[in-house]
Amino acid sequence: MQLVIDNRGLEPPQPMVRILQALAALREGDELVALMDREPRLLYRELERRGFAWEFSEADDGPRVRIWRGPSA
16 A cells, blocks of 8 residues: 655644654555655654655655665564
8 A cells, every 4th residue: 555645835843743643554565655845854764763764756746755664674
């Protein structure tokens, strides 16, 4: 399953808060895609701490980060 959340237009720390809350719903094999206004660099350490992997990319509709459970999670 892919869960998509739109964090565009939100002021920090709301995008990070919404991403961390949404991660609770991810099951093995699921992924979260967050549409962003900018790269969430402060988020990466917290994702790593919680056992998640991520991939940041630029798309036609703006920046996005894809998050999934890492191999050790």
